[in-house]
Amino acid sequence: MASRPARLLRTAALPAAVALTATLAVLPTGATAADAGTPAGSTTVADGTSLSYVVNVRPGRTDSRVVQKAIADAAGKVVIAYDKIGVIVVHSANPDFAKVLREVRGVLSAGATRTAPLSAQSTTDIGTPKLLSEKEQRAVAARAGAGQDPLEPLQWDLPAIKADKAHEKSLGSRDVTVAVIDTGVDDTHPDLAPNFDRAASVNCVSGAPNTADGAWRPGEHESPHGTHVAGEIAAAKNGVGVTGVAPGVKVSGIKVSTTQGFFYTEAVVCGFVWAAEHGVDVTNNSYYTDPWMFNCTTDPDQRALVDALTRATKYAERRGVVNVAAAGNENYDLAADSLTDPSSPNDTTPGDRTVDPSVCPDIPAQLPGVVTVSSTGAKTLKSSFSNYGLGEIDIAAPGGDSTAYQKPQPPATSGQIYNTLPGGKYGYMAGTSMASPHVAGVAALIKSTHPQATAAQVKRLLAKQADDLACPEPYDINGDGKPDAVCEGDAKFNGFYGAGLTDALDAVTK
Incomplete structure (x- = not known):
């Protein structure tokens, strides 16, 4: 199952015999492995590789000098701060960025939004949907x-x-x-x-x-x-x-x-x-x-x-x-244990x-x-x-x-x-x-x-x-x-x- 193609959005994969189906992309993989078999899988990247993060604080306080200084000190660069909901988007190449920010007064949660580096952005051909003549x-x-x-x-x-x-x-x-x-x-x-x-x-x-x-x-x-x-x-x-x-x-x-x-x-x-x-x-x-x-x-x-x-x-x-x-399209019982x-x-x-x-x-x-x-x-x-x-x-x-x-x-x-x-x-x-x-x-x-x-x-x-x-x-x-x-x-x-x-x-x- 680990070799299953990455996401197909919310479009179902139907039997190949079904005609006129729009084909979506199979996405590229990178080099960072998650801990298979556990629900955690925290992100780790090599030094010098930037990831994107969200840093969550109390709404209306994202201009806190303590938080802003901590982001800069942890080698983070603010992309945008959504003050009304207390969400700050940050880029950083520091593999310990989220861990450091979680210890900062006023930060309620912080985490990487991806496991692939920001630089991993290549175009994938999604194929041509079959159309009626x-x-x-x-x-x-x-x-x-x-x-x-x-x-x-x-x-x-x-x-x-x-x-x-x-x-x-x-x-x-x-x-x-x-x-x-x-x-x-x-x-x-x-x-x-x-x-x-x-x-x-x-x-x-x-x-x-x-x-x-x-x-x-x-x-x-x-x-x-x-x-x-x-x-x-x-x-x-x-x-x-x-x-x-x-x-x-x-x-x-x-x-x-x-x-x-x-x-x-x-x-x-x-x-x-x-x-x-x-x-x-x-x-x-x-x-x-x-x-x-x-x-x-x-x-x-x-x-x-x-x-x-x-x-x-x-x-x-x-x-x-x-x-x-x-x-979602996995035929999952979302109420299961x-x-x-x-x-x-x-x-x-x-x-x-x-x-x-x-x-x-x-x-x-x-x-x-x-x-x-x-x-x-x-x-x-x-x-x-x-x-x-x-x-x-x-x-x-x-x-x-x-x-x-x-x-x-x-x-x-x-x-x-x-x-x-x-x-x-x-x-x-x-x-x-x-x-x-x-x-x-x-x-x-x-x-x-x-x-x-x-x-x-x-x-x-x-x-x-x-x-x-x-x-x-x-x-x-x-x-x-x-x-x-x-x-x-x-x-x-x-x-x-x-x-x-x-x-x-x-x-x-x-």
């Missing part, structure tokens, strides 16, 4: 019904949550913005350009906001993931291509991933703070924060990452932002380690207040890959599945999710990455219907309006006669679907 697209468009965008017949996911019926009532409000915290968004796409919010877009990869024009876009060889997610939320209903869940709201791009697709803590913190301070109503988070799939609070480095991101998500929520996140994490740290040398999810959360998905989304397929069953867990999953939405497991009704042909890709293209992807933006879109519709609603009120309506889904008994997705996962709970709330399947029609009518 022009002839195939014309054939689909010929079957589009009245009021449908040309490729909407392929979007079985919209009627699954009654979004098609919702659009007859409302497309959502231009006063609502959903931020896609992801790999970048191609705002030049004809289905995204009409709804793109440039003022709420930014590049946060360094940990500090870069507001250069277009900095939020993915590079030529970077993942199309964020662009696909953005289309699922708010692709315009404009007679072109596909339709989003909330095609009348605005969408912004907050780029937080490196060229290889790593989502480091300093970038994600920047993303949440930016969203909180730039009029964003909902964030979508279809990733886990690298390099640890689960961050164990028993380890001082990983505890600092959990601390920093908890501060950032809570700050955004206090500012009225609803944070929605993907549950223990899990095996074979992929951490994924930026150097991963190794099997046993973790207790109650003290080793997947961040941001398992942080307090974040709406955690599981994935369903075209038959409204839990997707074969989707994580689950009673009390860990808040709500479910279409994220796709292998067509061999869950085949949609015609005219749709693939069990995956069809939507926007960079360069004006469209293609299929699947994963809890695709489920989360459906919920983010419904949250945007709720906010459009109830513009004065607080974040807490929007979340309550998401749960209240969801359609009940009972546990399948048994859950044998591949038909081999053996249960593939065990669902606990009742139709009102259970480990597979949380409060149920998100409902776009109720969002605009209740």
Whole structure:
């Protein structure tokens, strides 16, 4: 298991026979090894190799001369200080930097955000997603019904949550913005350009906001993931291509991933703070924060990452932002007493380690207040890959599945999710990455219907309006006669679907 490729974001790895799947990057490895078989794995690097760190202090006190002097004395250079949440981003080549800072008065936690050095930044070719030919697209468009965008017949996911019926009532409000915290968004796409919010877009990869024009876009060889997610939320209903869940709201791009697709803590913190301070109503988070799939609070480095991101998500929520996140694609029971994490740290040398999810959360998905989304397929069953867990999953939405497991009704042909890709293209992807933006879109519709609603009120309506889904008994997705996962709970709330399947029609009518 230690040789498993590094992260594939929140996009599921489906059987090779499934066509039209967007291929994501396999990331490079470095030279620093973690202690396999333990939940700790503290970071060690050679002298002269810089890492990034977060230093957490009491909010409003990051200008403390004691802390600032200690950072400088420990050979650290401040990149940015987020005073309102008490998070300082620092670069240092001192291998003992975090250890030294933890002993400083006023520092509550400090830790390295990565195990690979800052200099390890090479571009990896992510491959070319398979697309429908022009002839195939014309054939689909010929079957589009009245009021449908040309490729909407392929979007079985919209009627699954009654979004098609919702659009007859409302497309959502231009006063609502959903931020896609992801790999970048191609705002030049004809289905995204009409709804793109440039003022709420930014590049946060360094940990500090870069507001250069277009900095939020993915590079030529970077993942199309964020662009696909953005289309699922708010692709315009404009007679072109596909339709989003909330095609009348605005969408912004907050780029937080490196060229290889790593989502480091300093970038994600920047993303949440930016969203909180730039009029964003909902964030979508279809990733886990690298390099640890689960961050164990028993380890001082990983505890600092959990601390920093908890501060950032809570700050955004206090500012009225609803944070929605993907549950993950490992078919894990997140409520289990223990899990095996074979992929951490994924930026150097991963190794099997046993973790207790109650003290080793997947961040941001398992942080307090974040709406955690599981994935369903075209038959409204839990997707074969989707994580689950009673009390860990808040709500479910279409994220796709292998067509061999869950085949949609015609005219749709693939069990995956069809939507926007960079360069004006469209293609299929699947994963809890695709489920989360459906919920983010419904949250945007709720906010459009109830513009004065607080974040807490929007979340309550998401749960209240969801359609009940009972546990399948048994859950044998591949038909081999053996249960593939065990669902606990009742139709009102259970480990597979949380409060149920998100409902776009109720969002605009209740």
